[in-house]
Amino acid sequence: MADTTMDGSALVDETWVHTPRGRLFVKTWDGAPSGGSGRAPMVLLHDSLGCVDLWRDFPERLARAAGRCVVAYDRLGFGRSDTYPGALGPGFVDEEATGGFAAVRDHLEIGDFLVFGHSVGGGMATVCAATYPRQCRALITQSAQAFVEERTLAGIREAQRMFAGEGQIDRLRRYHGDKAEWVLDAWVSTWLSEAFRHWTLDDALRGVYCPVLAIHGEHDEYGSVRHPERIASGTAGPAATHILSECGHVPHREQPEAVLAAVESFLAEHALTSAPQ
Secondary structure (H helix, E strand, C coil), X not given: CEEEEEECCEEEEEEEEEECCEEEEEEEEECCCCCCCCCCCEEEECCCCCCCHHHCCHHHHHHHHHCCEEEEECCCCCCCCCCCCXXXXXXXXXXXXXXXXXXXXXXXXXXXXXEEEECXXXXXXXXXXXXXXXXXXXXEEECCCCECCHHHHXXXXXXXXXXXCCCCCHHHHHHHHHHHHHXXXXXXXXXXXXXHCCCECHHHHCCCCCCEEEEEXXXXXXXXXXXXXXXXXXXXXXXEEEEECXXXXXXXXXXXXXXXXXXXXXXXXXXXXXCCC
């Protein structure tokens, strides 16, 4: 690892994970009071246009609130990670669990973990929880899609029109560099494709046994509250929804205090606030 610094009370670290398809950029924030409490780390999975830097200060705040290490990484093709070789296939949500996520876990020697995913990252987090049921101690989804809803597709089409405007793609280039066009096309082309039309999280949800919290904004432009309801009702373990009023698709930016409070309450309820004995 490299570039270790003290940022408030969270120890910040950056590293690169080498995979057969390219390097992944990884950043960790250790918010444990003594710098290491034995608590399972929480891994963050970003949205379709996201990356580590677009989480902004949320991972650090989450690490301090949860008193544990928080890990975020740029999926291949995003942020500071290497270019993705080719186009995303319709199975990309399922594939992350045994691809980039597995590589990061192996590199950081993560055993038990909690996973938190935003938007499509929430779908990926769900698959991770189902793929590693013995190691996943909790799943938190935020603004996650559980199926292909017309509201989601309409939101994507509207974003596609917006990014077609002069200079709009530059907003993505600030975070993804020369990969920005690929990032946008991967989101739009995959979700609007006929091959993806019947995708759902249902199979993965049936394999999730850990506690689940599904956070969603009531005014999410990319999905109705049917998504968190389907996530909570489809898992095999204890699950709850947390709907934020007057909130859109990015609760951790729009209402960070409410998200952090919901996560803290959820962890306490399921005895995940102390180190395993």
